[in-house]
Amino acid sequence: EAQVTQNPRYLITVTGKKLTVTCSQNMNHEYMSWYRQDPGLGLRQIYYSMNVEVTDKGDVPEGYKVSRKEKRNFPLILESPSPNQTSLYFCASKQGKTEAFFGQGTRLTVV
């Protein structure tokens, strides 16, 4: 089954404690991206990757890092989380003109 898998689904952490949200896709898609969703703001892109070892900033990259060492994985790293990074995060993959496939979402709370 084609899918994008994110982990964890829910996470509560404290300010400054490094965390990683994992994302894996099994469709051999070249393009992967991370979004955050906040009330009234829709989906905003954090980072995206065109292929292995190729990443670029989206609209709201501050405070986040990503890596793309393998085609299937695209982890999102928060080196020093802050409360304003409390949000719902989605990983997505797509190939060219197709629709984006989304993970189930990660609800992050930073206290």
Place this chain on the structure above:
Amino acid sequence: AQKVTQAQTEISVVEKEDVTLDCVYETRDTTYYLFWYKQPPSGELVFLIRRNSFDEQNEISGRYSWNFQKSTSSFNFTITASQVVDSAVYFCALSGARDSNYQLIWGAGTKLIIKP
């Protein structure tokens, strides 16, 4: 610049009413793609439809229909005989073919509440 506007922040109707969600887009691309996604209360994003800019035929899928009009840069979504299970946030998105990334530009979403 590309932009998607969903002017309706929230819509509330009674079950069995028809409801239309508006989507207006801006792009300079001649080839582009439009999408609708549904986000139910459980939170996942569900793909509903993709439409390319050269296909202006209306699409119908059961109770769902989409009206694409290039002249007004709109891609509206209608639910006929709405049901409580249709309650969700609906997002419209645009992807430009000129950009090899085919990145998605999202509207802010419309929250649809169907009351029994």
